[in-house]
Amino acid sequence: xxxxxxxxxxxxxxxxxxxxxxxxxxxxxxxxxxxxxxxxxxxxxxxxxxxxxxxxxxxxxxxxxxxxxxxxxxxxxxxxxxxxxxxxxxxxxxxxxxxxxxxxxxxxxxxxxxxxxxxxxxxxxxxxxxxxxxxxxxxxxxxxxxxxxxxxxxxxxxxxxxxxxxxxxxxxxxxxxxxxxxxxxxxxxxxxxxxxxxxxxxxxxxxxxxxxxxxxxxxxxxxxxxxxxxxxxxxxxxxxxxxxxxxxxxxxxxxxxxxxxxxxxxxxxxxxxxxx
Amino acid sequence: xxxxxxxxxxxxxxxxxxxxxxxxxxxxxxxxxxxxxxxxxxxxxxxxxxxxxxxxxxxxxxxxxxxxxxxxxxxxxxxxxxxxxxxxxxxxxxxxxxxxxxxxxxxxxxxxxxxxxxxxxxxxxxxxxxxxxxxxxxxxxxxxxxxxxxxxxxxxxxxxxxxxxxxxxxxxxxxxxxxxxxxxxxxxxxxxxxxxxxxxxxxxxxxxxxxxxxxxxxxxxxxxxxxxxxxxxxxxxxxxxxxxxxxxxxxxxxxxxxxxxxxxxxxxxxxxxxxxxxxxxxxxxxxxxxxxxxxxxxxxx
Numbered sequence: 404x405x406x407x408x409x410x411x412x413x414x415x416x417x418x419x420x421x422x423x424x425x426x427x428x429x430x431x432x433x434x435x436x437x438x439x440x441x442x443x444x445x446x447x448x449x450x451x452x453x454x455x456x457x458x459x460x461x462x463x464x465x466x467x468x469x470x471x472x473x474x475x476x477x478x479x480x481x482x483x484x485x486x487x488x489x490x491x492x493x494x495x496x497x498x499x500x501x502x503x504x505x506x507x508x509x510x511x512x513x514x515x516x517x518x519x520x521x522x523x524x525x526x527x528x529x530x531x532x533x534x535x536x537x538x539x540x541x542x543x544x545x546x547x548x549x550x551x552x553x554x555x556x557x558x559x560x561x562x563x564x565x566x567x568x569x570x571x572x573x574x575x576x577x578x579x580x581x582x583x584x585x586x587x588x589x590x591x592x593x594x595x596x597x598x599x600x601x602x603x604x605x606x607x608x609x610x611x612x613x614x615x616x617x618x619x620x621x622x623x624x625x626x627x628x629x630x631x632x633x634x635x636x637x638x639x640x641x642x643x644x645x646x647x648x649x650x651x652x653x654x655x656x657x658x659x660x661x662x663x664x665x666x667x668x669x670x671x672x673x674x675x676x677x678x679x
Numbered sequence: 680x681x682x683x684x685x686x687x688x689x690x691x692x693x694x695x696x697x698x699x700x701x702x703x704x705x706x707x708x709x710x711x712x713x714x715x716x717x718x719x720x721x722x723x724x725x726x727x728x729x730x731x732x733x734x735x736x737x738x739x740x741x742x743x744x745x746x747x748x749x750x751x752x753x754x755x756x757x758x759x760x761x762x763x764x765x766x767x768x769x770x771x772x773x774x775x776x777x778x779x780x781x782x783x784x785x786x787x788x789x790x791x792x793x794x795x796x797x798x799x800x801x802x803x804x805x806x807x808x809x810x811x812x813x814x815x816x817x818x819x820x821x822x823x824x825x826x827x828x829x830x831x832x833x834x835x836x837x838x839x840x841x842x843x844x845x846x847x848x849x850x851x852x853x854x855x856x857x858x859x860x861x862x863x864x865x866x867x868x869x870x871x872x873x874x875x876x877x878x879x880x881x882x883x884x885x886x887x888x889x890x891x892x893x894x895x896x897x898x899x900x901x902x903x904x905x906x907x908x909x910x911x912x913x914x915x916x917x918x919x920x921x922x923x924x925x926x927x928x929x930x931x932x933x934x935x936x937x938x939x940x941x942x943x944x945x946x947x948x949x950x951x952x953x954x955x956x957x958x959x960x961x962x963x964x965x966x967x968x969x970x971x972x973x974x975x976x977x978x979x980x
Contacts, residue, residue: 496729498728536741537741538738538743539741539743540742541742542742545740545741545742553741554741555741556740557738557740557741558738558739559736559737559738560735560737561734561735561736565735566734567733567734571733571743572732572733572736572746574743575733575736586743
């Protein structure tokens with residue numbers, strides 16, 4: 404399996420935690436979480452997974468005139484004893500890919516616990532507090548994370564025709580190899596899933612900060628929350644229909660399909676314009 | 680990745696019958712129906728992790744307690760004349776963009792199935808799938824057959840309601856079988872193991888419908904039952920066929936009049952005579968709309 408791993412260095416780690424994020428989830432939660440961790444803590448890449456077995460490489464995609472290419476990289480922050488894995492979601496050979504992540508965690512870094520981050524679509528308003536919950540690989544790690552109030556005592560089975568998430572698949576793979584972990588989920592309001600949701604990001608980062616003693620300063624992300632709130636308040640003032648829809652969501656009422664679509668479209672366009 | 684055999688029964692003169700899902704789920708229903716009818720017993724499985732994405736996660740009290748994967752299981756049954764080994768795969772391993780199994784993973788699975796056939800001394804492999812045909816859903820489907828050795832063809836011709844692929848009207852002597860039902864008989868050929876693929880006819884205009892077509896499975900079951908002397912009740916699928924006939928007739932009645940008119944001409948044409956084809960435009964329309972009939976809730980079916 405090591406043929407698929409390319410090591411760029413050997414960071415000095417003791418018994419680190421690992422945070423796993425993917426490049427495409429609701430509200431870009433994974434990408435934003437990793438960006439924050441790298442920026443604030445100065446992470447250094449030390450390993451990556453060769454893409455050839457796991458991604459279609461028949462060409463490249465372009466986003467805003469920039470060529471995209473699959474990325475699957477491990478970063479280390481030795482002074483915080485932390486490893487980050489950030490990746491494009493693989494298209495093939497998932498089990499092999501997930502085992503490579505666990506290989507690096509166990510055999511190269513002696514990771515003690517692993518956290519996956521996932522944004523999920525919520526039907527509530529952006530003004531509501533962000534919920535935060537987790538699924539655990541074992542009752543032991545559930546107990547050790549009890550002070551963070553992550554558990555909702557969830558009972559769940561994938562419905563017929565559905566598929567488990569890649570994070571669940573990873574947690575199961577890690578569990579088979581006796582690596583403890585938790586999948587962390589933050590619901591992102593549906594009309595912010597293609598934009599940023601700094602409130603969700605702060606929810607994840609606050610947990611990591613408390614659990615892993617990262618010493619974060621949240622000034623920047625707080626400013627982003629304030630800015631987004633102001634933009635959306637302005638949009639509500641400018642467009643009565645949007646205000647009516649968000650007010651309905653705040654009152655726990657459901658939107659019609661037309662209202663739902665219009666809210667998504669108008670918010671997306673408005674935020675794009677604001678961001679220039 | 681591993682093959683796990685829970686039992687290794689001594690079998691006499693066995694053949695193997697193999698089924699995977701595909702168009703109309705014809706192959707899978709065929710094999711699973713026979714397996715249940717003869718009350719075959721489970722004997723082993725292929726570990727799923729390297730072949731499949733999981734199908735179900737089970738969480739209890741926020742703890743991930745289990746993960747389920749599509750199964751690929753072997754069964755056996757001792758019968759008076761010959762024993763039978765069954766292989767039933769809940770999914771075909773898809774490794775790249777194709778909706779059908781292909782490439783290294785599919786070949787690997789085909790070889791693992793054949794390893795079991797060889798281990799138990801199976802004399803012949805039967806796979807089953809769909810034959811997309813210019814036919815009408817009110818007709819009894821025929822069973823198309825191909826073999827991986829020329830010497831088997833003469834025997835196949837003796838079975839009722841069966842036609843060799845090259846003898847199907849307008850097909851000529853070229854053809855192909857997509858997915859593992861084809862790949863397995865090809866791989867068997869490479870390993871010098873006799874193999875036959877039996878394909879139940881499904882009308883071209885129903886080949887994209889996301890529902891089973893048990894009428895074709897019934898036709899294949901009849902052939903296999905006779906070929907292997909299985910004594911499976913020929914009416915075993917009558918209930919399911921009745922239900923699907925109602926659903927399909929309802930969909931059919933919603934087709935545009937001009938397409939239906941062309942298809943109705945097929946109804947009057949006897950089996951084994953060239954039938955009216957639908958135009959490319961009709962095919963495009965069906966391709967674009969067939970799913971809609973199944974999404975209309977109380978307006979549709």
